[in-house]
Amino acid sequence: QRIRSQNIVPCTVSQLLAAEQVDETFRIRDVEISQVTIMGIIRHAEKAPTNILYKVDDMTAAPMDVRQWVDTDEAGSENVVVPPGTYVKVAGHLRSFQNKKSLVAFKIMPLENMNEFTTHILEIVNAHMVLRKNLMSALRGPQSFSSAGVGDMGGYGGGGSLPVNGLTAHQSQVLNLIKNCPVPEGMSLQELKLQLQNMSMATIKQAVEFLSSEGHIYSTVDDDHYKSTDAE
Amino acid sequence: MGDVHEVPRPRIATAHLAQHIGKPVCFVGRVVKVHPTGKLFVLSDGEGKHTTVELSEPLDEEISGVLEVVGRVTNQATIMCMSYIQFREDKSPFDLELYNEALKIIHEFPEYFPCG
Numbered sequence: 001q002r003i004r005s006q007n008i009v010p011c012t013v014s015q016l017l018a019a020e021q022v023d024e025t026f027r028i029r030d031v032e033i034s035q036v037t038i039m040g041i042i043r044h045a046e047k048a049p050t051n052i053l054y055k056v057d058d059m060t061a062a063p064m065d066v067r068q069w070v071d072t073d074e075a076g077s078e079n080v081v082v083p084p085g086t087y088v089k090v091a092g093h094l095r096s097f098q099n100k101k102s103l104v105a106f107k108i109m110p111l112e113n114m115n116e117f118t119t120h121i122l123e124i125v126n127a128h129m130v131l132r133k134n135l136m137s138a139l140r141g142p143q144s145f146s147s148a149g150v151g152d153m154g155g156y157g158g159g160g161s162l163p164v165n166g167l168t169a170h171q172s173q174v175l176n177l178i179k180n181c182p183v184p185e186g187m188s189l190q191e192l193k194l195q196l197q198n199m200s201m202a203t204i205k206q207a208v209e210f211l212s213s214e215g216h217i218y219s220t221v222d223d224d225h226y227k228s229t230d231a232e
Numbered sequence: 233m234g235d236v237h238e239v240p241r242p243r244i245a246t247a248h249l250a251q252h253i254g255k256p257v258c259f260v261g262r263v264v265k266v267h268p269t270g271k272l273f274v275l276s277d278g279e280g281k282h283t284t285v286e287l288s289e290p291l292d293e294e295i296s297g298v299l300e301v302v303g304r305v306t307n308q309a310t311i312m313c314m315s316y317i318q319f320r321e322d323k324s325p326f327d328l329e330l331y332n333e334a335l336k337i338i339h340e341f342p343e344y345f346p347c348g
Contacts, residue, residue, distance in 0.1 A: 014240065014346045029343075041317060043237065059258045059302070060347045062238040085317055114298070114319040114326045118334045121345065125337055128344040 008035040008091060009131070010123045014060035016094055017101055026094050031131040037091045038064065038103070039111070039120045042084045052081055054108070056090055065102035066090050087111045089120070138166035167211075170199060174207040178217055179228040186220045186227035236314045240348030241302055245335055246281035249309040259283060259301045259311055260319070262328060266295060275299060278332025284310040298326045 011028065016036065019026040026033055040058030051070055055063035082088060092105035111117060167175065177195055181187040192204050199207075208226060211217045217226040241258040242248075248257075261275030261283060270290035275283050285301055298319040303311040319326050338345040 012345060012347075014348060018346065057237060059241045059243060060345075061240055087317075087319075112320070113324040114321070115324060115330065118327065118331045121334050121338055125341050125344045129341065132344075 008037055009033050009127050010120055011036045011038055011128075012060040012124060013038060013040065013056070013058050013062075013064045015124075015128070016064065016103070017061050019094065019101070021096050026096075028128070029132060031128070031135055034093060035091065036094055036103070037089060037120070039087065039089050039117055040064075042082055042086050042088055045081050045084055047081050054082070054105075056088065056103075065100075066092065066105050066108070067102060068105045068108055082108060082110060087114065087117065089116070134166065168207075170203055171207045171210055173199075174204060175211055175216055175228065178211075178226050179230060181227070184220075186217075186225045189224045236302060236304060242347045243335055243338065245277040245279060245332055246283045247279070248339075249283065249305055249311075252305045253307060253309065254305060256302070256304050257311065259285075259303075260298065260328070260331060261301075262298050263296050266291070275301070276328075278328040278330075278335070285313050285316075286310055287313050297321055298328060 009028075011033070015028050016038070019028045019033065021027075038056060038058055040056040040063070042054050043057045043063045044055040046053045049070075052068045054066045054068070056066050057063035087110065089107075089109045089111060090103060090105050091107040092103040095102050095104055173196060174192060177192060178187045181191075189201070189204060189208065192208075193199075193201055196204060208217065212219065212226070215229055217228055219225060220227055236256045239256055241256045242252065243258045243260070244252060245259075246261075259275065259277070261277045264274040264276045264282060266273040270292075271287050273285050273287075273291070273295065275285060277283065285303070286306070295316075295318065298321065299316050300319060301311055301313050301316045303313040303315075306312050
């Protein structure tokens with residue numbers, strides 16, 4: 001199962017260098033990444049006609065090559081080279097060519113407040129920890145969500161926004177009801193609404209759509225009736 | 233300058249010097265004093281503990297505020313400095329105590345903040 005991070009993931013250079021490439025995608029400890037941010041010092045800057053090549057050092061490994069393409073038609077701020085010795089935040093895409101990793105940057109910003117650096121290193125730990133937890137949960141598969149024992153959601157992301165077991169609380173509740181429905185044609189949306197007094201029909205429909213697209217449930221006699229794909 | 237900047241340099245505080253003897257490290261601290269010869273200065277970390285930093289060539293500029301030093305830990309648990317930069321504090325002061333808390337986190341979770 002793939003867990004793709006849709007966001008921009010803060011990383012260390014060491015993590016990027018260790019990322020495994022499978023076809024067109026990169027994974028850090030099995031979590032797929034594409035857009036990343038790093039923060040480090042510019043050790044070297046080389047200007048070419050179409051691009052600027054920087055070496056950015058965040059102390060976790062050797063400096064990383066960061067390439068920024070320059071718009072040759074416009075004379076603008078993109079053509080200004082950030083001087084070596086400057087701490088910068090780089091946002092870009094990870095690339096690998098002939099086994100050498102590099103970043104193609106779409107944004108390079110000098111840091112004005114070095115406390116952002118402290119925040120960045122904390123965000124790296126948090127992001128990779130949460131991504132790893134999500135991956136582990138998804139691999140274990142959807143589990144029954146009992147209101148009695150929510151268990152430890154961890155301190156990261158808290159509340160209802162962080163999916164547990166790969167599913168949100170609402171999705172888990174809907175799936176659980178569908179799974180436990182003994183009727184051959186499965187559970188209807190109306191029945192779900194009766195059982196889930198706290199959820200609006202819109203929320204229920206959203207959950208059903210998600211579960212269906214992920215393959216946890218399938219429609220039976222019509223689009224209003226669903227059964228679980230898990231044989232129980 | 234060369235080699236030390238091509239390898240991983242763990243971020244440490246004064247308390248960790250003993251465990252890194254002979255190794256490249258990265259140390260952040262506030263300037264406490266500079267020796268008149270300019271070949272030695274003392275930094276204070278986020279816990280207020282002092283580390284001595286030595287230079288092979290004397291300083292050619294005034295230093296003050298927060299410095300980030302890259303170097304190797306000597307047998308005497310000082311740092312032989314290979315390079316340093318001053319953290320800019322023109323817009324906001326740097327919270328060294330918070331940085332020290334962040335160090336504790338990255339040391340506790342090396343699987344999420346690998347160094348090397």
